[in-house]
Amino acid sequence: MNLTGKCVVVSGAASGIGRATALLLAAEGAKVALLDIKSDDIETVAKTIWDGGGTALSLAVDVTHAAEVKGAVAKVLAAFGQIDILVNSAGAGWRQSTPFKDLPEGTWEWILDVNVKGTLNLVQAVLGNMVERRTGKIVNLASIAASVGIPGLAVYSASKGAIVSFTKALAMELGPSNINVNCISPGLIESQERLAKTAGNFLERKGKPSEVAELIAFLVSDHASYITGAEFLIDGGRVLGPRGA
Numbered sequence: 451m452n453l454t455g456k457c458v459v460v461s462g463a464a465s466g467i468g469r470a471t472a473l474l475l476a477a478e479g480a481k482v483a484l485l486d487i488k489s490d491d492i493e494t495v496a497k498t499i500w501d502g503g504g505t506a507l508s509l510a511v512d513v514t515h516a517a518e519v520k521g522a523v524a525k526v527l528a529a530f531g532q533i534d535i536l537v538n539s540a541g542a543g544w545r546q547s548t549p550f551k552d553l554p555e556g557t558w559e560w561i562l563d564v565n566v567k568g569t570l571n572l573v574q575a576v577l578g579n580m581v582e583r584r585t586g587k588i589v590n591l592a593s594i595a596a597s598v599g600i601p602g603l604a605v606y607s608a609s610k611g612a613i614v615s616f617t618k619a620l621a622m623e624l625g626p627s628n629i630n631v632n633c634i635s636p637g638l639i640e641s642q643e644r645l646a647k648t649a650g651n652f653l654e655r656k657g658k659p660s661e662v663a664e665l666i667a668f669l670v671s672d673h674a675s676y677i678t679g680a681e682f683l684i685d686g687g688r689v690l691g692p693r694g695a
């Protein structure tokens with residue numbers, strides 16, 4: 451996947467899928483802006499990219515704050531001159547399973563803020579440049595929780611359902627501007643330590659962040675130019691049905 455000359459923004463780039471995506475896209479030749487609330491960790495990822503001969507810019511940002519996000523995107527445009535690709539991987543709210551009746555309002559507001567508002571903030575901040583240049587690829591991280599729901603993670607499931615429908619509607623709005631918008635719904639990935647005991651799928655293992663990054667790299671490449679408004683499951687067959695039935 452040759453991404454030479456492409457300028458990328460990856461949120462949640464300090465860890466897991468976002469980190470693996472940032473490293474892979476940089477290795478494919480893209481200049482990568484790393485956004486995350488964990489400032490030390492994105493510095494480390496940026497250093498790894500620079501040490502490998504790539505170009506990276508680390509920006510400590512809380513994606514729930516629209517003004518911070520706009521400021522960060524302005525810095526990316528000042529440094530790179532354009533934004534071709536946005537990967538929304540910042541996410542929260544799946545590490546603790548709690549019945550919805552016991553979930554404090556502040557916790558569910560936080561889950562919706564990071565997963566939904568954070569994604570919306572970043573998309574809105576980059577769109578001006580993409581629409582003006584009539585080019586762009588956006589990939590949002592949803593979850594299998596969007597389609598099957600996960601008990602104990604009701605608000606997380608709802609937030610990811612919002613991402614899937616947002617992705618589809620946005621793809622319809624932005625198609626005429628030559629911007630592709632897709633989402634990826636992972637099952638259990640290794641960065642998710644809460645459910646470490648079993649993968650619960652037909653491949654009988656958890657996925658690797660790098661395996662999700664490979665799918666993202668394809669979707670943001672020229673090889674995926676006719677794909678938009680799609681949701682891609684990457685879950686080892688987890689949602690196919692009961693094992694052994």
Ligand SMILES: NC(=O)c1ccc[n+]([C@@H]2O[C@H](COP(=O)([O-])OP(=O)(O)OC[C@H]3O[C@@H](n4cnc5c(N)ncnc54)[C@H](O)[C@@H]3O)[C@@H](O)[C@H]2O)c1
Pocket residue numbers: 461462463464465466467468485486487488511512513514538539540541542544564568591592593594635636637638639640641642659
């Ligand atoms: N890991 C899984 O099993 C799994 C499964 C389905 C979906 N997903 C989704 O994939 C995405 C990436 O997951 P991951 O496993 O890499 O998680 P992760 O926890 O390893 O990475 C998420 C990153 O988002 C950052 N983040 C959280 N809140 C933020 C905020 N307010 N502002 C900026 N950054 C913030 C965190 O600091 C972290 O670096 C998430 O959207 C998640 O919901 C993950």
